[in-house]
Amino acid sequence: MSGQRKFIKMWSRAVGMPIGDTDKDKPEFQPITQLDVKKALALRTFWIVLHVLTCVAIIAGNGRVLNFW
Numbered sequence: 001m002s003g004q005r006k007f008i009k010m011w012s013r014a015v016g017m018p019i020g021d022t023d024k025d026k027p028e029f030q031p032i033t034q035l036d037v038k039k040a041l042a043l044r045t046f047w048i049v050l051h052v053l054t055c056v057a058i059i060a061g062n063g064r065v066l067n068f069w
Contacts, residue, residue, distance in 0.1 A: 008041075011041075011045070012037065012041045015041070015044050015045070015048065016044075017037050017040055017041045017044065019034065019037045019038070019041065
């Protein structure tokens with residue numbers, strides 16, 4: 001398994017998306033197909049990145065208002 005594939009598997013499980021190598025891979029209770037999991041993972045990743053960027057923008061804006069930089 002390539003490093004990128006391992007990272008995707010680790011990241012998907014870290015954000016709560018059950019993903020494996022195939023539809024029959026662990027976790028066995030998987031209610032949706034791998035393709036649907038990958039689509040949901042992409043959306044969830046976008047949502048997390050959006051939240052991080054929003055927080056950075058808020059902190060930067062407040063730093064400017066409070067004359068920290």
